[in-house]
Amino acid sequence: MSEDIHIERRDGIVHVILNRPAVKNAVTLAMWREMAEIFAGFAGDRAVRGIVLRGAGKDFSVGADISEFEVIRDDRHQSAAYEVAVDACSGAIAVLGKPVVAAISGYCLGGGCHLALACDFRFGDRTATFGIPAARLSIVYGLHSVQRLLALTGVSNAKRILYSADRYPAEQALSMGLLDELHEDAGLAAEGFLQRLAANAPLSIAGAKSMLNGLSMGAGALDPPAAQRLIDEAADSEDFQEGRRAFAEKRSPRFRGA
Incomplete structure (x- = not known):
């Protein structure tokens, strides 16, 4: 693992x-590729019950590292590979x-x-500032990200965000659907929220996530x-049997994700 991503x-x-x-x-091409491997690796790890994605220091991320674009994203072919x-x-x-x-x-x-x-939830503090400056770089934002933006914010807000390239403070981002919750400490709140979810059945969460994401991404996305x-x-x-036993015995279930 590189020093640019910490676990x-x-x-x-x-x-x-x-x-x-x-x-x-700022996210380099190498970091995009490394994060894909990291998150794919969590799939088979039953000890992992939830993930917080955050940035070191004061910022989540200003986005792609544009300083390397002249070398790795100079034409349509490189741009296509980068988007992959x-x-x-x-x-x-x-x-x-x-x-x-x-x-x-x-x-x-x-x-950023x-x-x-791409995450299931977005928790922010009052310093959080959102924006998509693609229109100031003559970049068309990726199809999957536009679909996710549309699902969260609605078509009018999505157009406003993409056409204007403006930046939106936390309170406005919350009202537009970009943020789900505001907290004094977003990382601490995210971890506490995931600890509560960890008591529930992993297979139930996985099934709900797959179906809701598929339905939200438009016609044909759900299999x-x-x-x-x-x-x-x-x-x-076994978790379903455990859930039934726990209910009958009036105790908390002990789910294993299997």
């Missing part, structure tokens, strides 16, 4: 930390069958917003046979 584990909750505070956690890496990263977050919360302070711009949109497999696997699971 902390706390009682089943993992913190994935963008670790370039000197440049406001970006979409692989956000896709790994979105398809992971575990809850992911973005804990946002300071700037959450462009590619792309990362936050009904895959959704049915998740329903069937939960019905055949």
